[in-house]
Amino acid sequence: MLQDLKKKKSVVVIRNLVIAEIVAYGLFMLLALSADWAEMYQKSFIYNYLSFTILEFAGLAIVQIAIIVVVVTRSIKEEQDIRDIINSGEHEQLEFKTSLRWDVKRDQVNKELERGVMKTVTAFLNSAGGSLVIGVDDHNQVYGLESDLASLTKQNHDGFENHFNNLFVSMIGPEFRQYVRISFHYINNKSVGLVQVDQAHRPAYLKTEKGEDFFIRTGNATTSLKVSQVASYISSQWR
Known part of the structure; x- marks a missing residue:
């Protein structure tokens, strides 16, 4: 490898x-x-x-x-x-994810991790934008994308981006893809994915089995807003 x-x-x-x-x-x-x-x-x-x-x-x-x-x-x-x-460490416009879908602790694919990535992307879209680095843990340690790549049918960066795109379209929507760029970089012979997100021109929702959730960034965390809070936030963010 x-x-x-x-x-x-x-x-x-x-x-x-x-x-x-x-x-x-x-x-x-x-x-x-x-x-x-x-x-x-x-x-x-x-x-x-x-x-x-x-x-x-x-x-x-x-x-x-x-x-x-x-x-x-x-x-x-x-x-x-x-x-x-x-x-620089995690902050309001920067978050790390160890992987896109590979659960390091369970040593298997975990679909909830994919949702976590899309949740962060949605929050950046609804806030001032930001960057998500995939392949780095919360302690700034580089884990790499190799386990993610090995879990895909097409085991390379193109396959990774294709899978990311499919998740994005199904969970957020194709109309927001224009605000997101993904690139790949190498650190200590390990590859990481850099997802750069611009603020969207209108609210973005994360689709769920029960409906849709609305997320924003608060400090270095991703926060879900209640229905009663969403309207107020939208009116202040998109005038």
Whole structure:
């Protein structure tokens, strides 16, 4: 599993490098077609000391090195950013969940955990927004998504996001999906999911077997409002 995670992380970096290389190559082609740079260079005084071919290869080498440095640095920064988020601890706009559906104590899938995740997302939608990190426990310890992934039919991040989407649509509603973004990051060779939620433009409810529940964030907790409280909150939040 550790080797698989390292491989996945390497694949992401390589993919980003390839994309950057393609973009850079496209720009070089556009520049090459826009003018006869060799002829222009031959008219400069530098041509007597340095051939155009050497200058061209030197320029390409510098660009290649710059691309590698930028992509690798960005990957390192992304990991540091998610570390900083975790180290800040839970608060009104940040919550941690050990997993999406895998019960660590029972060592099995627990559907109630899925509801807990969607409850937090609903609360963020009804408040000032926030971020939910899945794969980290309440003590800021990174558990990872590996147990969740292993419990899915499609055992990768795409499968995780598909399952998250299905839960979201059935429990909250597709019209609110535009306010939610999910991304995956690696910390100590463990993957975690970062769910970023914007405040919705109208109230969001969590569907239940008996009807619907309304949740908001109060401090670092998710709170359910009574029917008598919902109308007052909605009028103050969405005017």
